Amino acid sequence: MSQILKQKIKVALIQLAGSSADKLANLDRAKTFVEKALLEQPDTKLVVLPECFNSPYAVDKFREYSEILSSESTSVKVLSELARRFKIYLVGGSIPELDPQTDKIYNTALVFDEAGKLIDTHRKAHLFDVAIPNGITFQESATLSGGEKSTTVDTKYGKIGVGICYDMRFPELAMISARKDAFAMIYPSAFNTVTGPMHWHLLARSRAIDNQLYVILCSPARNMESAYKAYGHSLVVNPRGDIIAEAGEGEEIIYAELDPEDIAAFREAVPVTKQRRFDIYSDISK
Numbered sequence: 001m002s003q004i005l006k007q008k009i010k011v012a013l014i015q016l017a018g019s020s021a022d023k024l025a026n027l028d029r030a031k032t033f034v035e036k037a038l039l040e041q042p043d044t045k046l047v048v049l050p051e052c053f054n055s056p057y058a059v060d061k062f063r064e065y066s067e068i069l070s071s072e073s074t075s076v077k078v079l080s081e082l083a084r085r086f087k088i089y090l091v092g093g094s095i096p097e098l099d100p101q102t103d104k105i106y107n108t109a110l111v112f113d114e115a116g117k118l119i120d121t122h123r124k125a126h127l128f129d130v131a132i133p134n135g136i137t138f139q140e141s142a143t144l145s146g147g148e149k150s151t152t153v154d155t156k157y158g159k160i161g162v163g164i165c166y167d168m169r170f171p172e173l174a175m176i177s178a179r180k181d182a183f184a185m186i187y188p189s190a191f192n193t194v195t196g197p198m199h200w201h202l203l204a205r206s207r208a209i210d211n212q213l214y215v216i217l218c219s220p221a222r223n224m225e226s227a228y229k230a231y232g233h234s235l236v237v238n239p240r241g242d243i244i245a246e247a248g249e250g251e252e253i254i255y256a257e258l259d260p261e262d263i264a265a266f267r268e269a270v271p272v273t274k275q276r277r278f279d280i281y282s283d284i285s286k
């Protein structure tokens, strides 16, 4: 069996305290916590930050906090330096991105390699536009545009699929990455205290068992003073659908080991990856 994950690797998920209005302070906090993770568990190879970790998660703030991505942009510089310094792959959460060609704003995840190179970006494809009676109303599409691609990134350990938060509700992105042999789907996220209890664990476990790969959700810590109350509960689910690491609601770092044997063993035991009937699924790709 081909090994889609080439060796065991340790991941760290940084459940950072809710992003303040001070972008540089948020970046500094992210830096402190990445340093802490590598000090606590120096064999960590992959680090994940939450959605919109350096700006308020607010529709009317995305433009103000947005950056044009380049090697000189503030967040890229800080994240790239961290990845290079600790020789880690860093899924640097997401930040509001301004595309200077189109003047559109995106919610964009940044992926750095161990040399600090920005190797890929994922622009949130499905925008969080919901109106739940007596619950939560949010309309990202008021100021954001949706990305144009699914994202599967090559690393020296194998491939990872990347989505952002609401993207996890759409099984297609995970399925596309899984079919390209990704060993994990990684979603920087920020569910809330309404939809978190309803669906957070269920969605993570569903994407994991649909595709028999690891699913990694990294949330900000909950801040009841903030207008947007993040759910917390960052987690890692294994290919069998078991939660192997989970944070509480406060600021913390959680770690998990991803093991190629776990992927292989479960795929062998329940061989859905070999039993797909693509001959009868053509309808849904129309």
Ligand SMILES: O=C(O)CCC(=O)C(=O)O
Pocket: 051, 127, 128, 164, 165, 166, 167, 169, 189, 190, 191, 192, 195, 196, 199
């Ligand atoms: O899908 C949900 O319930 C939450 C999604 C969300 O908070 C987001 O996309 O930022």
